[in-house]
Amino acid sequence: MAEFVDGFESLAKIGPCISIFGSARTQPGNRYYDLAEEIAARLAEEGFGIITGGGPGVMEAANKGAQRARGKSVGANITLPHEQYPNPYIDNDKRLNFDYFFVRKVMFTKYSQGFVMMPGGFGTMDEFFEVATLIQTKKMEETPMVLVGKEYWSGLLDWVKNVMLEKEHNINAPDLDLLKLFDTADEVVEYFRVFYTTNKLRPNF
Numbered sequence: 001m002a003e004f005v006d007g008f009e010s011l012a013k014i015g016p017c018i019s020i021f022g023s024a025r026t027q028p029g030n031r032y033y034d035l036a037e038e039i040a041a042r043l044a045e046e047g048f049g050i051i052t053g054g055g056p057g058v059m060e061a062a063n064k065g066a067q068r069a070r071g072k073s074v075g076a077n078i079t080l081p082h083e084q085y086p087n088p089y090i091d092n093d094k095r096l097n098f099d100y101f102f103v104r105k106v107m108f109t110k111y112s113q114g115f116v117m118m119p120g121g122f123g124t125m126d127e128f129f130e131v132a133t134l135i136q137t138k139k140m141e142e143t144p145m146v147l148v149g150k151e152y153w154s155g156l157l158d159w160v161k162n163v164m165l166e167k168e169h170n171i172n173a174p175d176l177d178l179l180k181l182f183d184t185a186d187e188v189v190e191y192f193r194v195f196y197t198t199n200k201l202r203p204n205f
Helices: 002-011 029-047 058-068 101-110 124-137 151-168 174-178 185-198
Strands: 017-021 051-053 073-078 095-098 115-117 145-148 179-182
Touching: 002 017, 002 095, 002 101, 017 029, 017 058, 017 095, 017 124, 029 058, 029 115, 029 145, 029 179, 029 185, 051 058, 058 073, 073 101, 095 101, 101 124, 115 124, 124 145, 124 174, 145 151, 145 185, 151 174, 174 179
Parallel strands: 017 051, 017 115, 051 073, 073 095, 115 145, 145 179
Antiparallel strands: none
């Protein structure tokens, strides 16, 4: 309960944000590290705050990009036995710490107006399918979900389409419309810009 209270108090007036997910193992100099930093900076310039899991790798890159563009930089860190430690690019008043994954994911979903999935491991997949499920079941309003890296994600999306949808009929065709696959920061930023302009929800503060 204390984690919920602290999270709600810290983020209650955060404004429009995009959550960026991805691997903690991605190193500086990796193309996806650089791309996450660029995407975060460009989105921050559009008026979005950036929320990450607060750790190293892609999370660090996204927080770094947000700070570089003078945007809000939020880190929802979690205590783990390895890999996870707070990165230095989180705003001091937006550094959150969690022991429980489920509380942390509530913060991502409650305070985000969009989601960017960079290449990652089991944790990224967990966050990806959690958000997709909430939108599919209408527990969350339709929210942009962007996967970055066609080389990385295409195999999974092919399986979803060919097996989950067409062979086993475990989802409906419109469910695939939730997902957009891009390779560049220009594509990602333009998608969010058009989505929120069309829906008259573009951040303005």
